[in-house]
Amino acid sequence: MSSTNTIHNILVVDDMASNRYILRSLLEEAGYQVLEAADGQQAVEAVARATPDLILMDINMPVMDGYEACRRIKQQQGLWGLPIIFISANSDVSALEQAFQAGGCDYVSKPFHQLEVLARVQNQLRLRELGRQQAKLQLYQGLFQLTAGIAHEINTPVGVGITASSLIQGAGDLLANAVKNGVLGQRLLNQQLTDIKEGTELVESSLRRVALLITRFKELTRDQKEQEARPFAVKECIQQMLQAFSPELQIARITPHFEGSEVTMTAPEPLFVDLLQELLKNSMDHAFHGNREHSITVQIAQNEGSLLLVYQDSGPGMPADKLPRLFEPFFTTMRGNANHCGLSACRIHNLVENNLRGSVNVTSPPGEGLRYEIRLPLKPVT
Known part of the structure; x- marks a missing residue:
């Protein structure tokens, strides 16, 4: 069983009821939940209804063999990483090579050996969990980097806008005091109006940049929505x-x-x-x-x-x-x-x-x- 308390679901696919019984017994004894399918077509349909954590798949089956079932399952959205262990009495190298080419990650031999089956199942579940953790870590790192970039890009024009608005306010206060005290001259008026004009232009430029960034972010978000092909x-x-x-x-x-x-x-x-x-x-x-x-x-x-x-x-x-x-x-x-x-x-x-x-x-x-x-x-x- 895995080192965590998670109960894993395993789909056993084999056309022989006796083989499914043996595998169900030893897997349930080890603490796994087991689903069954009698051929490849049933396996594909079962995975479409509910995704298991791992599949044990026989190679030679009627209706649809294990190779084809594996390929069809891997083609489903988001299931390329689903571990599929093949079951075969055939140890021929070419057969095993075909199994791996179809998307299999490992194999167990018939007749079944309890320790071998459990070891291979546990190994693949551990590898999948490590892959998920690594994917989460990469996602978080990318998210943190993007968030830092967004904060920096927005903070710069916002900071400029705040500074410019302070200059505008200062120029307005200076003009108000000059009018109040009756000392407003043409030179002071022209100078402060120039400062107000420049400050207004800076505020407008900063707001335009923020608006542009928001528009681009919305475009990137829109791209993530699923669209029909x-x-x-x-x-x-x-x-x-x-x-x-x-x-x-x-x-x-x-x-x-x-x-x-x-x-x-x-x-x-x-x-x-x-x-x-x-x-x-x-x-x-x-x-x-x-x-x-x-x-x-x-x-x-x-x-x-x-x-x-x-x-x-x-x-x-x-x-x-x-x-x-x-x-x-x-x-x-x-x-x-x-x-x-x-x-x-x-x-x-x-x-x-x-x-x-x-x-x-x-x-x-x-x-x-x-x-x-x-x-x-x-x-x-x-």
């Missing part, structure tokens, strides 16, 4: 997005270039559109300065069940020493600018890897701007 035409989607941005592109003197044939992708289309818009807005905010012609290039291709999306702008790019920090929350090369909070690239990374289950690699060839190489699965990853 539906088939859509990628080329058509990109062309519509570029058309929608046409006025802004013309004003900024940016010429878009698109290459690629039609590809059908099954995913939440609004998230894909958000990704495209974030890439484009990031270029417009950071890459294009000065009154000259600029360009962006979007390329798509289908490769081994994935969509390859390449996005590149003609901006100055990013220094090699700063590029590894591109996706860090609040990192920006335009620090001090109230219109940039350093969450754009972070959201791009989040949309690609967390929402669309893909991968992104960014390079900055000298004189060629930023180049994003993004791979996205054409069908949902479960």
